[in-house]
Amino acid sequence: MQNDLSAFWMPFTANRQFKSAPRMFVSAEDMHYRTSDHKQVLDGTAGLWCCNAGHKRPKITAAIQAQAEELDYAPAFQIGHPKAFELATKLRDMAPEPFEHVFYTNSGSESVETALKMALAYHRARGEGQRTRLIGRERGYHGVNFGGISVGGIPNNRRMFGSLLTGVDHLPSTHLPDQNRFVKGQPEHGAELADELEKIIALHGAETIAAVIVEPVAGSTGVLIPPKGYLERLRKITTKHGILLIFDEVITGFGRLGAPFAADYFGVMPDLITTAKGLTNGVIPMGAVLATGAIHDAFMTGPDHLIELFHGYTYSGNPMASAAGLATLETYEEEKLFERAASLSAYWEKALHSMADLPHVIDIRNIGLIGAIELAPIPGEPTKRAFNAFLKAFEKGVLIRTTGDIIALSPPLIIQESQIDQIVDVLSGIFKELD
Numbered sequence: 428m429q430n431d432l433s434a435f436w437m438p439f440t441a442n443r444q445f446k447s448a449p450r451m452f453v454s455a456e457d458m459h460y461r462t463s464d465h466k467q468v469l470d471g472t473a474g475l476w477c478c479n480a481g482h483k484r485p486k487i488t489a490a491i492q493a494q495a496e497e498l499d500y501a502p503a504f505q506i507g508h509p510k511a512f513e514l515a516t517k518l519r520d521m522a523p524e525p526f527e528h529v530f531y532t533n534s535g536s537e538s539v540e541t542a543l544k545m546a547l548a549y550h551r552a553r554g555e556g557q558r559t560r561l562i563g564r565e566r567g568y569h570g571v572n573f574g575g576i577s578v579g580g581i582p583n584n585r586r587m588f589g590s591l592l593t594g595v596d597h598l599p600s601t602h603l604p605d606q607n608r609f610v611k612g613q614p615e616h617g618a619e620l621a622d623e624l625e626k627i628i629a630l631h632g633a634e635t636i637a638a639v640i641v642e643p644v645a646g647s648t649g650v651l652i653p654p655k656g657y658l659e660r661l662r663k664i665t666t667k668h669g670i671l672l673i674f675d676e677v678i679t680g681f682g683r684l685g686a687p688f689a690a691d692y693f694g695v696m697p698d699l700i701t702t703a704k705g706l707t708n709g710v711i712p713m714g715a716v717l718a719t720g721a722i723h724d725a726f727m728t729g730p731d732h733l734i735e736l737f738h739g740y741t742y743s744g745n746p747m748a749s750a751a752g753l754a755t756l757e758t759y760e761e762e763k764l765f766e767r768a769a770s771l772s773a774y775w776e777k778a779l780h781s782m783a784d785l786p787h788v789i790d791i792r793n794i795g796l797i798g799a800i801e802l803a804p805i806p807g808e809p810t811k812r813a814f815n816a817f818l819k820a821f822e823k824g825v826l827i828r829t830t831g832d833i834i835a836l837s838p839p840l841i842i843q844e845s846q847i848d849q850i851v852d853v854l855s856g857i858f859k860e861l862d
């Protein structure tokens with residue numbers, strides 16, 4: 428049957444281009460998608476950075492099926508169901524030590540809004556309600572809701588949408604292409620960029636600032652890896668001034684760097700962590716904000732029968748999502764996938780950097796199982812060269828993501844070395860062919 432594509436207004440998609448030559452996935456298993464014209468496509472991006480355990484994983488599929496039979500939905504407010512508590516406990520056990528509490532959302536964007544609201548309300552609850560400013564960073568991506576695009580630093584995501592939140596300021600991006608190029612892992616230069624926070628604090632007064640939010644590794648804007656010492660300095664400055672530090676770990680959470688969270692990997696503890704994506708292997712929408720005991724406890728005052736935080740979603744801790752989350756975390760543990768990511772990262776690094784001398788390649792960056800290959804833009808036609816690479820890679824059976832003229836890679840943590848080779852072979856061939 429001919430499928431009418433016109434009704435569905437697709438997100439973050441060139442709708443007219445897509446609908447003139449659609450690319451459709453109809454099934455998936457482990458490392459591969461299958462297209463509507465029966466082609467296998469190797470998943471170089473874990474869907475959208477979310478299917479960390481690969482696709483159609485038996486335990487997750489079975490858990491969802493069983494949950495649908497048992498309890499499809501339970502009200503999220505004033506009533507519970509066991510799996511939401513079980514998953515929260517498991518998450519707490521997996522998270523770094525200061526994180527004792529879990530607030531459920533349905534996406535990364537909602538986790539960001541939740542964390543920002545928690546930060547504001549935390550200060551207010553402690554009698555510091557004048558701390559209303561939020562600090563983000565240039566080239567930051569924190570989802571697409573109003574708080575997230577306000578603290579985010581992507582012009583296209585902001586400019587069409589009005590005046591956004593007031594009282595927001597931005598740190599400079601950590602990307603220093605002139606000093607850090609073809610760096611393996613964390614760059615040497617740029618820790619001092621964290622000191623820009625001191626200038627922002629001096630400008631506004633520390634007592635007006637509620638929180639700083641950053642991605643420990645910026646994913647969406649092309650894999651920007653924190654310079655050595657940068658996150659440590661941000662932590663030091665925020666602590667000194669009583670400002671909360673939020674790590675947006677929507678991409679870096681759940682093993683992407685070879686540790687449960689980037690906070691573990693870098694050994695820097697924020698006050699709030701936002702998550703989503705890998706929490707349920709992308710199978711059912713779910714996000715979570717991890718909060719320290721100190722933040723949670725600041726709300727636990729007043730009469731017992733009153734709601735402490737006026738925030739939450741109809742689907743917070745949804746039974747189906749909770750079941751998927753539990754089965755996902757069990758799959759990560761049973762298959763030791765975070766350890767696997769850590770041990771594969773050296774092979775990954777070497778494979779990626781083998782493309783350094785190919786045509787058009789102007790930078791390569793990597794950390795954990797994340798990689799980026801930056802291409803020189805076609806003069807006057809930015810983004811086109813990388814998008815052409817995406818189209819060609821798809822034709823050759825490899826799924827990649829592009830942002831600007833940067834190719835971003837983030838395969839499922841079950842990837843084999845031979846499949847890393849396949850990605851590099853296909854991309855190398857394409858770079859030689861590209862205009």
Ligand code: PXG
Nearest residue numbers: 475534535536568569570647675677678828
């Ligand atoms: N924070 C971060 C750091 C993210 O990367 C979000 C929040 C928002 O999550 P939701 O679930 O609301 O989409 C994200 C999402 C890409 C890409 O190709 C990245 C994201 C989403 C889609 C595509 O880089 N990140």
